[in-house]
Amino acid sequence: MAQYVVLIYEDEKSWFSGDPAEIEKGTQAHTEFAAAAAEKLRGGQALQPTGSATTIRKDGAGGFTVTDGPFVETKEALGGFYIVEAADLDEAIALAKTVPAPFGGVEVRPVQVYG
Amino acid sequence: MSAAATAVAVAHRREWAFVLAATVRVTRDLDLAEECVQDAYAQALTAWAANGVPAKPGAWLTTVARRRALDLVRREATLRRALPLLVEDEAAPPSAEHDRFPDDRLRLICTCCHPALAAEAQVALTLRLVCGLTTAEVARAFLVSEPTMAARITRAKKKIAAARIPYRVPHPDELPARIEGVLAVVHLLFTTGHTAPVGADLVRRDLVERALDLARMVRTLLPDDADVGALLALILLTDARRATRVGADGRLLLLSEQDRARWDRAAIEEGLALVRQALTRRPPGRYVLEAAIAAVHAEAPAWAATDWEEVVGLYDLLVQVWPSPVVALNRAVAVGLAHGPAAGLSALDALAAEPQLAGYAYLPAARADFLRRLGRADEARTAYEEAVLLTENDVERAFLADRLARLGG
Numbered sequence: 035m036a037q038y039v040v041l042i043y044e045d046e047k048s049w050f051s052g053d054p055a056e057i058e059k060g061t062q063a064h065t066e067f068a069a070a071a072a073e074k075l076r077g078g079q080a081l082q083p084t085g086s087a088t089t090i091r092k093d094g095a096g097g098f099t100v101t102d103g104p105f106v107e108t109k110e111a112l113g114g115f116y117i118v119e120a121a122d123l124d125e126a127i128a129l130a131k132t133v134p135a136p137f138g139g140v141e142v143r144p145v146q147v148y149g
Numbered sequence: 150m151s152a153a154a155t156a157v158a159v160a161h162r163r164e165w166a167f168v169l170a171a172t173v174r175v176t177r178d179l180d181l182a183e184e185c186v187q188d189a190y191a192q193a194l195t196a197w198a199a200n201g202v203p204a205k206p207g208a209w210l211t212t213v214a215r216r217r218a219l220d221l222v223r224r225e226a227t228l229r230r231a232l233p234l235l236v237e238d239e240a241a242p243p244s245a246e247h248d249r250f251p252d253d254r255l256r257l258i259c260t261c262c263h264p265a266l267a268a269e270a271q272v273a274l275t276l277r278l279v280c281g282l283t284t285a286e287v288a289r290a291f292l293v294s295e296p297t298m299a300a301r302i303t304r305a306k307k308k309i310a311a312a313r314i315p316y317r318v319p320h321p322d323e324l325p326a327r328i329e330g331v332l333a334v335v336h337l338l339f340t341t342g343h344t345a346p347v348g349a350d351l352v353r354r355d356l357v358e359r360a361l362d363l364a365r366m367v368r369t370l371l372p373d374d375a376d377v378g379a380l381l382a383l384i385l386l387t388d389a390r391r392a393t394r395v396g397a398d399g400r401l402l403l404l405s406e407q408d409r410a411r412w413d414r415a416a417i418e419e420g421l422a423l424v425r426q427a428l429t430r431r432p433p434g435r436y437v438l439e440a441a442i443a444a445v446h447a448e449a450p451a452w453a454a455t456d457w458e459e460v461v462g463l464y465d466l467l468v469q470v471w472p473s474p475v476v477a478l479n480r481a482v483a484v485g486l487a488h489g490p491a492a493g494l495s496a497l498d499a500l501a502a503e504p505q506l507a508g509y510a511y512l513p514a515a516r517a518d519f520l521r522r523l524g525r526a527d528e529a530r531t532a533y534e535e536a537v538l539l540t541e542n543d544v545e546r547a548f549l550a551d552r553l554a555r556l557g558g
Contacts, residue, residue: 036313121236121313121315122236122313122314122315123263123265123312123313123314123315124314124315124319124320124323126313127265142312144311144312144313
């Protein structure tokens, strides 16, 4: 078995200022997914919107620059993730297809294993 | 070439995928399996020269390659624990392994054509691992440098290991979609070879041959799949015209100008039988319809005797299952041949705003032909000039320039 992270990229506006009925439906879908995939789930979180993000980079002079906003500005932003356990990529993809992402899509990344 | 060397070359062409696919089962590592298989072919050169060519060269090579693989795997067992290995279906009982040998090629080809790999990587891996081409040969096939191709193949192999793309025949639910992916790779290889997108030669014989080999292999593995049979038919029927597509002077010859007596009858007969069989499945898929269109041409004794109504009818079905602007363009051309150049032109003009056809040389080339036949020489000239600018194949460009010259000034 191996672990994969399913990164959820969606249009934030739809989640945070969209149609309340759609948002409610989306939230409900995540509750249902979490229940259905409980055996395979190893964790996951929803993130606050990118407006709450702070980016920190080295300034090249021994210090840091701290700026308001996400690392990369994109229309569909990282809004949450799940950690899942799967035997192989085919199983991980099958599981990722069931992750709700009504306002975007998801990316599957294998977790790095050391030693 | 000695008899043994010839036999090794033939076995390389015919058995590579079989031998490699079985060896990967032992190594669960593509690179190591490739090394073992190359070793086996090298040993065959001397062993077959000394002892004669074995009755079953593929089985001989598989035994030698797998023995070598077992040896290396045992010796390196401790070291290899740290390496990411290919994921396999471990549930299968080892005793059944021998019976499933033929299926290992399906594992190999499904791994190479996995949708999580980029399309160009799928084609490269298939040529490298399934067809046994060297990296240099694969690079030549796609007109990129050898280091570029080596990097592309290495990256794809790394992803297979790191993301755990499994080495197994896909689950029955997934199999149709995965076979579609395999057929797309074979089809791309064929079309790339049939009309080389760039360069001096119209046809890349090597690529066409490989596509045909692959289509035959997949057909052997999945004899009941209508789409598989149809793709093989499409390749056979289209490639049957190879000897007549270019004139003695290197000029491109249209279907209407080709000497049909020189078409490959054996390939046509084989293709027609496959099309008939594939057409019994309803509804017909993309390759079935494309092959059926190729069959109409193959069966017409002369260009003038082509059943254009039938061709238009098949294109009408094809645009439904495969709504591509290029298919719509071919349909428009068929409409013109069935109902006259004015009808063809209006069908073509309906596609003028299609963004995917912007920059596609066949659209102005087809317009130019209908305009010429309608006696609208000035407009035809403009359209031919546009087509000449857009094509990057030298043989096609020469053809268009010749048409343009014939229109006069």
